[in-house]
Amino acid sequence: MAERPGTPSLAILGTGAMGRYWAYRLASLNPLIVGQAAPPYQVQEQSSTRIAHPRWQNWDTEPQNSPNIVLLAVKWRGMARVQSWIAQHAAESLVISLMNGMGQEDALPVANLAAGTTTAAVVRLDTPGRRHITINGSGETILPDRNDWRMDALKAQSRAQGWNWTWTDDQTMLTRRWVKLVQNSIINPLSALADCPNGDLPNHPLWQLASPLMQEARTAAESVHVHLPPDLSDHVRTLTAVTRNNLSSMLQDVRAELETEISAINGYIVRVAKQQGVSAPTHEALTHLIQSLRVRNP
Numbered sequence: 331m332a333e334r335p336g337t338p339s340l341a342i343l344g345t346g347a348m349g350r351y352w353a354y355r356l357a358s359l360n361p362l363i364v365g366q367a368a369p370p371y372q373v374q375e376q377s378s379t380r381i382a383h384p385r386w387q388n389w390d391t392e393p394q395n396s397p398n399i400v401l402l403a404v405k406w407r408g409m410a411r412v413q414s415w416i417a418q419h420a421a422e423s424l425v426i427s428l429m430n431g432m433g434q435e436d437a438l439p440v441a442n443l444a445a446g447t448t449t450a451a452v453v454r455l456d457t458p459g460r461r462h463i464t465i466n467g468s469g470e471t472i473l474p475d476r477n478d479w480r481m482d483a484l485k486a487q488s489r490a491q492g493w494n495w496t497w498t499d500d501q502t503m504l505t506r507r508w509v510k511l512v513q514n515s516i517i518n519p520l521s522a523l524a525d526c527p528n529g530d531l532p533n534h535p536l537w538q539l540a541s542p543l544m545q546e547a548r549t550a551a552e553s554v555h556v557h558l559p560p561d562l563s564d565h566v567r568t569l570t571a572v573t574r575n576n577l578s579s580m581l582q583d584v585r586a587e588l589e590t591e592i593s594a595i596n597g598y599i600v601r602v603a604k605q606q607g608v609s610a611p612t613h614e615a616l617t618h619l620i621q622s623l624r625v626r627n628p
């Protein structure tokens with residue numbers, strides 16, 4: 331399909347749940363999806379099932395053009411591959427991260443980085459011979475505003491296509507990223523260690539750690555001038571109820587014996603706390619516990 335004037339070219343890195351989801355949701359941009367799992371794949375959303383077949387190439391293939399925008403949709407263990415792909419093919423691109431965890435600025439020293447958050451909920455359910463994602467919710471996607479034609483083009487697409495995307499200033503974005511980080515830092519490792527769906531967590535003895543985790547995260551956030559909402563603890567508890575049947579992504583990784591995103595979640599809080607001279611011992615202990623679990627080579 332020819333590129334329309336004013337339409338930026340988009341490459342999505344990663345062919346897992348989110349890579350496929352974004353390729354489906356942002357189809358009006360005719361994105362290129364980069365990774366191991368070749369389309370087509372099924373997309374189930376409510377009662378409808380469709381087949382998606384976006385443009386695809388594997389990590390080692392040279393793209394025809396450098397993309398204007400790169401959207402990161404890998405897990406943190408895929409970051410080395412992303413770093414090398416961007417250095418080779420997209421050094422000048424606008425790089426958008428909607429990955430969980432924080433520390434993208436250190437991992438990706440690119441000129442144009444916009445790290446946002448999304449509450450989209452997508453599960454990858456592949457079986458031999460069939461690739462499949464189920465969209466459990468499109469949620470809300472928030473990005474930091476940028477004075478950049480590529481971001482303006484995304485805003486225009488968002489309005490035209492009805493994506494649920496919003497843009498905000500850097501300080502509000504930072505707070506939103508911390509809120510997501512803190513939610514993940516409580517629900518993900520506790521559910522992974524308790525080996526239970528999110529909804530069972532508040533009744534599990536490990537839930538006693540939720541309070542010190544919140545307290546330490548709040549202190550770390552304050553130390554870098556981020557003020558978390560006072561009712562965040564209530565919100566986290568509500569989240570366990572709203573997502574009661576979900577297995578957190580960290581629990582799924584632990585069950586599959588894959589490296590988790592703990593270093594970018596609780597580990598990030600520990601690094602900030604240490605740099606600022608405050609303590610986060612519960613986050614540190616959980617980081618070590620999760621990292622001590624068995625991991626196989628993928």
Ligand SMILES: NC(=O)c1ccc[n+]([C@@H]2O[C@H](COP(=O)([O-])OP(=O)(O)OC[C@H]3O[C@@H](n4cnc5c(N)ncnc54)[C@H](OP(=O)(O)O)[C@@H]3O)[C@@H](O)[C@H]2O)c1
Pocket residue numbers: 343344345346347348349364365366367403404405406407408409411428429430431448449450451452453454579591628
């Ligand atoms: N799923 C959700 O509902 C959701 C919601 C919000 C945020 N997120 C965040 O979005 C990001 C992507 O999550 P996901 O659910 O899409 O995960 P996923 O289904 O496990 O897919 C992650 C992709 O990362 C790449 N990857 C993993 N290990 C790798 C390695 N060792 N080397 C190179 N690449 C590797 C793979 O890409 P290839 O196979 O293509 O090489 C894999 O398909 C994560 O940060 C997650 O926390 C997910």
